[in-house]
Amino acid sequence: MLCALIMAGGKGTRFWPLSTEEKPKQFLNLVGSYTMIQMTVNRILPIIPMERIFICTGERYVNLVKEQLPDLPERNIIVEPEGRNTAPCIALSALVIKRYYKDATMVVLPSDHLIKDENKFTNILIDGNEFLKENKNAILTLGMQPDRAETGYGYINYGDKVNSVINKVEKFVEKPNREKAEEYLASGKYLWNGGMFIWKVDTIIDEIKKYVPNIYEALSDIEIVNENDLQKLINDKYNKTDAISIDYAILEKSNDVYVIPSEIGWDDIGSWKAIERYREKDEYGNIANINSKIIESEENMVINNNKKVVMIGVDNILTIELDDAIFVVNKNCMDNLREYQNIVE
Incomplete structure (x- = not known):
């Protein structure tokens, strides 16, 4: 059963003064008729209904989420007491989602990216879901085909195909200098890492338990706590998690990681120049x-x-x-x- 986690806790400082800590980038209308988070939700609604879409955000943004996504069930707003990077955010959200959908397949998405070919994007998510039915322990990520030597993104070095649309990941690499970025582009064996993932909820919980046990131990009672005490538990335990990205915590260590090369018109809208490209x-x-x-x-x-x-x-x-x-x-x-x-x- 497909569920979605949309990570919406970022402060969006690159778009100051329009984006502020009170109303960051994901809640702004930058390139279309909707805000970035509304665009993110709208593009997955054809395959994931609103009751299976979860938003993880900070307490100061809860009212903005409710205002901009009025049909989202309140239980689907997962509140981080503080920002501690993507690994704790994903662990927290996976454990919350498992409370309601024990056999869930999670699609993990940033809240503030642009995808122009939305039909191709949803078809990729469907292909990923099908792959996980036969490969339950796999971790899938989407890798965007680069069209320039970009130094602002991480990269994915990919290997052999495992089927017509999916390749094995060789390694993840950090943001390169210009020379390296040009080398990656020329090789044809590297993709941009857009921070979008698909996995079984049990798989990511097991990987967290294995590679970052402090995070799992701090949050494991989420699976069993009474609903009325859930937020109190999160508030009490979240600061005991390791502040680390999911890339460092899991993806660079796991042996069962695959990538779907994706030509979907993707952009992370990370600069004013990016807005110029699309307005x-x-x-x-x-x-x-x-x-x-x-x-x-x-x-x-x-x-x-x-x-x-x-x-x-x-x-x-x-x-x-x-x-x-x-x-x-x-x-x-x-x-x-x-x-x-x-x-x-």
């Missing part, structure tokens, strides 16, 4: 909504709500409207904006 532009390269007017100007981007923005005779400018401020930024500086946060605030 509609006018004939002069400007990005703006109907509440703005751009005259004799080129290559500008306007992010505004209530206030009308008029730009005349300027080029290469990013304008961001907030409740209490308006930022006017040369686009050459826009991906380093958070460096100015302490000065501005």
